[in-house]
Amino acid sequence: MTSGKAPREGRKRHVSMGDVARRAGVSAQTVSRVSNGYQGVIPQTRELVLKAMDELGYRPNSAARALKLGSFHTIGVITFSLEAVGNHRTIQAISVAAAKAGYAVTLIPVDLPTQSGVEHAFGRLEELAVDAVAVIVEVHLLDRAKVVLPPGVPTVVVDSDAGDAYTVVDTDQADGARQATRHLLELGHTTIRHLAGPESSYAAQRRVDGWRETLIEAGLEVKDIVRGDWSAASGYEAGRTLVADTQCTAVFCANDQMALGLYRAAAEAGRRIPEDLSVVGFDDSADTPAYSPPLTTIHQDFAEVGRRSVAAILEQLRTGEQKPGTSIVPTRFIHRASTAPVRVSS
Template identity: 45%
Template sequence: MSSETPEAGKGPVRKRTAGDGVARQPGMTDVARLAGVSAQTVSRTLAGHPNVQPKTRAKVLAAVEQLGYRKNNAARMLSSGRSRTIGVVTLQTNFYSRTNLTFGIETAAREAGYAVSTATTASLDTAAIEQAMSRLAEQGVEGVVLSVPLVHVSPRIEQLTRSVPTVTVDGSRTPATEVVAVDQTLAARLATRHLIELGHESVWHVAGPKEWLDAASRCAGWRDTLQAAGLDVPPVLEGDWTPASGYRNGLILGKIPDVTAVFVASDEMAFGVIRALHELGRRVPEDISVVGVDDIALAEYCSPSLTTVAQPFTEMGALAVAHLLRHIEDPDAAHEPACVEPALIVRASTAPVGGRARPRP
């Protein structure tokens, strides 16, 4: 068995890193040799193929253990054509929504035996998104979750979505794409209706940037609800999701006597709004009611605790993965958009118009 010395200068060429002395990572061939079987058998064993004798399997596993063998994904993919990896394109920020969504996606993907590769983009412009998708394509992902509030879809992106199964999350849909989304219109409706039911005669709105699709949907939902109730629609204030922008808009709102209720498009902005109102001496919720969106962890622990609309991000990530995998396995399946529903969480930042606050929870 030890007939051939491993060092018997096989080929004339040595590829390995210049730094000698470092033992190279063992490959399947090494495992096979040690176990006294062929590489193919090793492959079968590790793939869990049924037709392998227990004794052989044991030998292989022992060899794997002994050599500290680790499979080489690049080789596996090149050979099999499958990467068992899905890609996520997401904005490079730490917005609560993005982070949690990614969380959900990763969990679900891992459970299904897929790895996740993330490509972040610093901006929303088409070129940057194209780049991110290209990077994923180069990595050989089998599918992509586009978690970017796309409004404009470039032809190039559309082409990409045609060659790789894609699910958009909170983004606009393209012909070749499945869509999974939280019903943002409903979120806005819930918030606005809540305020109307408390007796407010008008509800103001601090929106997100209009390039963001979910900001636009929330704005639309808010407007529709007001109109349906026969109420006036005040002008829209626009923020950029940051607490600072909420603060700026809060300073404006606080100076307008009519304002008794505000629907803010995100919790972080809502914090800024409340802070500004506070400084202007307008009490929340006694003078002005505020509703946010997201239900971030801190929403419950500020004063007053924030009434908000919770979005099931994690669940949505899972749903997106499920759709994507279905689509990968059966490319001809129909694209049925899926929608998950947000839920209103009433806390202490809203109160009947002109009334006293409810007792704090």
């Protein structure tokens, strides 16, 4: 009875331009023109098409569009965790900057921070619909021999040491550490210890370097570092060692969360901050102004890192060529209330 080509009842079929075109009595190409906002369509025709689109519930098929145009307008972000303080701030900035440029952001989680985990994530990359990649993992986790970024895919490596092969956007970790240490020196401290991040972290290593260099320049003793894993809990554990060192009057912490742990260790040991112990953090995370006392720290401009990363990617996408080199985002010293001049002891 009915037409041989009755609309199937089953799984909702995609409404295509052809369907809209038929309904509107125009060609598919005209539908395409309306869909893409091309100007050379007279209002009357446009109305017709829009009406048909609306009635049929037309939505452009991005797969087809991507196939035709050769671009997804999507940037992949390879990352281990969103939990580390910096990561989600960087990713937030990346996704906002990307959106502003009309790009979406796809997360590619690395399930384990191991060689194989990273390899797996890079493997998935092959099958993912991205035009470019931002890598936010500790790149030294990558065995260069095994993990190769797909050639021809514009890539930016964030906050890590990627050698000369890639475009890198990095925060000036070492300088931040130097600023922090210098500040403590200026306050007259002579025993300035460091609560470091994990050995596996490149950023942690650079912060250790900056601290150490500054002390050596000043001709001061470089005491052993104590390591945490970035967590506040580890900062507390490490902090117990530090507060037990009565010579030590100042601690530079590799991040704010560990500084928070140190606060607790100091409180338990009866050492007041900043009167008995000066503390400088790193990151300038959102909570620090409300620490008790508010934490003197080093501000990291994650937003700028995100912006530059996207800018670098867009540049590569535009010119079509990798441009190895490192873009350094400066850090800024933020003075709050957790540091004070050393008290003349004895």
